[in-house]
Amino acid sequence: MTMQSLMARSPVIPVVRIETASRAPALARALLAGGVSVIEVTLRTAAALEAVAAIARDVPDMAVGAGTVTAPDQVQQAHDAGARFLVSPGYADAVNAAAERAALPLLPGVATATELMRAQADGFKQLKFFPAVPSGGIAALEAFAGPFPALRFCPTGGVHSGNYLDFLQLANVPCVGGSWLTPVETIESGDWAHIEALAAHAVTARRRETAAGRPLTADEGWQSWAGEEDPGSADEALR
Numbered sequence: 001m002t003m004q005s006l007m008a009r010s011p012v013i014p015v016v017r018i019e020t021a022s023r024a025p026a027l028a029r030a031l032l033a034g035g036v037s038v039i040e041v042t043l044r045t046a047a048a049l050e051a052v053a054a055i056a057r058d059v060p061d062m063a064v065g066a067g068t069v070t071a072p073d074q075v076q077q078a079h080d081a082g083a084r085f086l087v088s089p090g091y092a093d094a095v096n097a098a099a100e101r102a103a104l105p106l107l108p109g110v111a112t113a114t115e116l117m118r119a120q121a122d123g124f125k126q127l128k129f130f131p132a133v134p135s136g137g138i139a140a141l142e143a144f145a146g147p148f149p150a151l152r153f154c155p156t157g158g159v160h161s162g163n164y165l166d167f168l169q170l171a172n173v174p175c176v177g178g179s180w181l182t183p184v185e186t187i188e189s190g191d192w193a194h195i196e197a198l199a200a201h202a203v204t205a206r207r208r209e210t211a212a213g214r215p216l217t218a219d220e221g222w223q224s225w226a227g228e229e230d231p232g233s234a235d236e237a238l239r
């Protein structure tokens with residue numbers, strides 16, 4: 001699987017912080033049921049690697065990756081757990097080399113033109129733009145499109161239900177990353193229907209906008225639910 005094909009699987013890559021590995025398969029099934037078939041489990045908790053392994057074993061249709069990869073030894077650990085891709089918040093030669101040795105697709109993080117130039121020279125075409133909103137958001141991505149027309153970005157950090165459709169309007173943004181589909185407290189409470197609804201809403205609103213060929217208003221995006229399932233008010237489903 002290439003990073004390009006992974007980024008084409010879903011308009012949103014859920015960035016997950018999970019405290020209890022045994023909850024990971026149910027979480028992955030809820031996202032799949034909502035139409036999201038890729039998940040990034042951040043290596044920020046003690047349960048993360050076990051969660052990656054549980055998803056890889058029990059939910060094979062979910063493309064599970066490891067995020068927050070900041071050191072080369074995490075690459076091998078993620079590989080051994082069954083991760084199918086890696087995401088790093090930054091750009092580090094040692095991590096890049098370890099990912100290449102492990103033959104795992106890597107989405108490295110960049111935020112400046114200098115980092116983009118390094119990544120491009122190293123052969124990367126798909127990059128995480130992190131932290132997206134603090135680093136200039138949509139205006140920065142539009143500016144990067146001029147000197148770097150071949151690069152594609154997954155903006156992450158500050159992207160949420162209220163702005164992700166705007167990011168996806170950009171020609172150099174095939175997908176975004178964000179934590180809003182998988183709130184920590186919702187995972188801990190096991191409210192899988194809510195996570196399925198968040199995923200379904202994100203995917204459906206994007207599909208509807210693509211079909212319309214123009215940006216939707218917030219209300220129109222929400223109406224993408226009409227006729228499928230009554231999610232209650234936007235505030236309620238996105239609570």
Ligand SMILES: O=C(O)C(=O)C[C@H](O)[C@H](O)COP(=O)(O)O
Binds near residue numbers: 042044130156179
């Ligand atoms: O740990 C990493 O490697 C990260 O990428 C951090 C993530 O970007 C955020 O956890 C997601 O950001 P929010 O959607 O703004 O919550």
